[in-house]
Amino acid sequence: MTQTQPWTGRRLEVEVGPVAHGGHCVARAEGRVVFVRHALPGERVVVEVTEDKGGSFCRADAVEVLSPSPDRVEPPCPVARPGGCGGCDWQHASAEAQRSLKAAVVAEQLQRLAGLDVAVEMEALPGGLGEWRTRLRMVVDGKGRAGFRAHRSHKVVPVRRCTIAAPDLVEDVTARHWTRGAELDLTADSMGHMDIVERPQRGRPRTVTGDGVAVERAGGREWRVDAHGFWQVHPEAADLYADIVAEWAAAPVGGTAWDLYGGAGLFAAVLAEQVGPDGSVLVVESSRSAVADGRRNLADLPQVRFKTGLVEETSLTGRPDVVVLDPPRKGAGKAVVDSIAACQPSRVIYVACDPAALARDVAGFAEHGYRLERLRAFDAFPMTHHVECIALLVR
Structure with a gap:
């Protein structure tokens, strides 16, 4: 036809x-x-x-x-429907079905883009399907009501609460009237403190609640970080991922490790403990505020060195024992993969929030002689289509 x-x-x-x-x-x-x-x-x-x-x-x-x-199943949120909020994709599926669907997507991407047949198990994080999201953004409609965007649309869907948001975080916002067209950044940290900022289309941002600092706990440390910078949105994720990196990195005492797209240095802290005071850990991160947070939080670890800049524009030289990378959703890309592989680390730990990007980059590493040794996949974003994967690549 x-x-x-x-x-x-x-x-x-x-x-x-x-x-x-x-x-x-x-x-x-x-x-x-x-x-x-x-x-x-x-x-x-x-x-x-x-x-x-x-x-x-x-x-x-x-x-x-x-x-x-x-x-x-019946979606627990009344706006998780056609024409409604675009934030959740799978509220109409049972918990087991959601994980099965996501596992199938990861496996399909690895097979199609990397030529790998991998049995994927999608692991649940503690806490269930709801009340897990600790960082989110809302938008304000023409009547001053806070809500979320519809799927692939600028339309604002007003809400009273959010099934997946941390308790009371959204309710405190939807009870108020806001500047039309503004965006709202919401954070609830590990102490239960909330930080809310209104960002109007014109004019300066306005702090509504909080002091701009979030207190988080992960990797055996307490972190004070930008409340609206990057941090894992699921309250159980950061600590779990740090434990996996610690297990898989096996960095030798006195060795060298890189933490690329390193944020405030969560994985760098783990690597620093392994290499010890005679080793070195390089963190490359483009966000100046994240680097500032990292330097403050890891001031007791002089073996950690931060470099501010884009990973793809950073000259990566030397011979690291292990490289950890946690790139944005688009992945690391060919140039970064080639640069890492040229330095011949024994191990590469890849933390990925997009299975297609992961599969493309795994295929890139394979061209340099690296194989996928281990893979763990996590339903770190229940009700949505997003997943988090951690892959171990070895030469």
Whole structure:
């Protein structure tokens, strides 16, 4: 069939196929791929096309479920629905189904992009599916109400509470009136202290609650960091990841380690304990505030040296024993992978928040003789399609 006009707004009855990366499943209609949200594999649903730019695929929401999956549950949030909040992708799936879907995505990305057949187990973090997100951003609509964006849209969906947010964090915000069009940064630290900043479209940010400092605990240390800088959003994640890095790094006493995209130095602290005072740990981080936080928090570890700058613009020289990297969602990329591999570390520990980026970079390391030795995958963002993976690569 030759498409003559966009399908946007059109309703179709489809059989839902496998899960795909991005919080949707794959269906087909009239020779085209339809990426469907709010559905589960094996269901028969009526979808409404929400976006069609022509070509071989379009996007749609399941607006009627004709044949439900046994894994389907009632979403606990009233705005986790077609046309509602875009923050959660899998509230309509049971906890076990969510982890199964995410494991399938990680395995598929590794097979397709890196040529690896890996059995992936998606591990749950303590605390269940709700009340875990300690850092988030809200937006304000034209009536001064706080809410979240709809999926792939600038539309603001006002809310009263958020199922996945830390207790009371969102409720304190939605009870107030805000500057129209502003963004709101919300943080709840490990002490239960809240920090809220209003960022209007014009003018300077306004601190509403808190002093801009979050107190966190991980890796056997207490950290005082920028309340709105980078830190793991799940309260159990940072400590768990630090333990895994400690186990896998095996940095020798007196050795050399790199912590790339190192933030405030969580992994650097772990590596410093292993190499000892006669070793060295280099942290490369682009955020000046994170570097300042790291230097203050790790002042007792002189073997840790911070360098402010983009990893891809940093000249990486020497022969490290182990490299830890925690790149942004886009991944490290070919140039960084090539630079690391050229220095021939015995071990590379890759912390990834995007399975496609991880798979591409694992394939890049493979070209230099590194193999995937171990992989752990975590459901660190329940109800959403996001996952966290930690991979060990060895020469």
